[in-house]
Amino acid sequence: MSASTTTGLIDMETLERVAPVIRLTAHPLRLRIIDYLRREGEPRCVTDIGEALGSDQSVTSQQLRILRDQGVLAGRRAGCHMLYNITDPSVLLLLDCIREHHCRRSSDGPTAAQSAAQTAH
Amino acid sequence: MSASTTTGLIDMETLERVAPVIRLTAHPLRLRIIDYLRREGEPRCVTDIGEALGSDQSVTSQQLRILRDQGVLAGRRAGCHMLYNITDPSVLLLLDCIREHHCRRSSDGPTAAQSAAQTAH
DNA sequence: TGACGATATAGCGATCTAGCGATATAATGT
DNA sequence: ACATTATATCGCTAGATCGCTATATCGTCA
Numbered sequence: 376m377s378a379s380t381t382t383g384l385i386d387m388e389t390l391e392r393v394a395p396v397i398r399l400t401a402h403p404l405r406l407r408i409i410d411y412l413r414r415e416g417e418p419r420c421v422t423d424i425g426e427a428l429g430s431d432q433s434v435t436s437q438q439l440r441i442l443r444d445q446g447v448l449a450g451r452r453a454g455c456h457m458l459y460n461i462t463d464p465s466v467l468l469l470l471d472c473i474r475e476h477h478c479r480r481s482s483d484g485p486t487a488a489q490s491a492a493q494t495a496h
Numbered sequence: 497m498s499a500s501t502t503t504g505l506i507d508m509e510t511l512e513r514v515a516p517v518i519r520l521t522a523h524p525l526r527l528r529i530i531d532y533l534r535r536e537g538e539p540r541c542v543t544d545i546g547e548a549l550g551s552d553q554s555v556t557s558q559q560l561r562i563l564r565d566q567g568v569l570a571g572r573r574a575g576c577h578m579l580y581n582i583t584d585p586s587v588l589l590l591l592d593c594i595r596e597h598h599c600r601r602s603s604d605g606p607t608a609a610q611s612a613a614q615t616a617h
Numbered sequence: 618t619g620a621c622g623a624t625a626t627a628g629c630g631a632t633c634t635a636g637c638g639a640t641a642t643a644a645t646g647t
Numbered sequence: 648a649c650a651t652t653a654t655a656t657c658g659c660t661a662g663a664t665c666g667c668t669a670t671a672t673c674g675t676c677a
Contacts, residue, residue: 436625557656
């Protein structure tokens with residue numbers, strides 16, 4: 376019985392590798408940056424992103440670096456600009472998921488999850 | 497021009513509300529717990545989960561509480577057991593996404609995202 | 618080369634998170 | 648009531664993350 380307790384589950388190594396990517400991506404401003412880049416459809420520079428989202432240059436650059444380190448974004452030089460674009464399509468699924476999440480959570484009032492979590496205690 | 501820079505994007509309030517849920521869910525053991533509960537198909541108690549995943553009782557209980565606080569899981573009493581089940585279906589999408597992610601990243605070698613991130617520097 | 622615009626990094630204090638051991642609470646059966 | 652099993656919480660230390668300011672680097676043009 377001990378051999379099959381975890382068969383069929385995603386192995387721990389994979390989770391330990393992927394979890395940080397998701398965790399670091401799940402940040403309000405960083406998600407917004409990704410959403411912005413998606414809507415724009417083409418690479419944007421740091422200044423554009425910062426101005427559009429109202430975030431400071433330094434902060435914007437830091438977030439971009441984090442996302443780049445995770446392989447979510449990539450940046451290429453264009454003159455004195457740095458153009459960033461989305462390189463990991465799976466984060467777009469995450470955004471789609473958030474859109475649904477949003478509708479379910481805020482429009483429909485308390486969700487099955489929330490009410491269940493309360494009554495369960 | 498200032499009015500339409502962020503139209504069509506997920507609003508910041510939504511992101512600030514959803515991001516913590518994703519961030520706290522994106523934890524190796526917690527993802528594994530969710531994956532385990534999904535595979536089992538029916539609610540499981542703390543001891544079962546801990547034994548199956550090889551995690552300490554205290555740690556397991558803590559993770560379950562975090563997931564319950566986020567509305568991802570719910571627990572109901574059954575005698576002296578506490579049976580947990582998944583209440584937020586969207587986390588299953590996250591797991592599916594990880595499975596794809598896993599295949600793309602580990603099987604195909606360096607991914608487009610990773611190579612692009614390196615050449616971009 | 619020197620000034621300037623654009624981007625990246627360093628350093629800091631504050632806050633959050635991870636695990637762990639010890640202990641407290643809850644439910645059951647005797 | 649008491650012992651037992653199951654679950655939850657507490658207290659702690661170490662490490663991660665956040666947002667900010669100041670400063671450094673890079674690329675362009677005169």
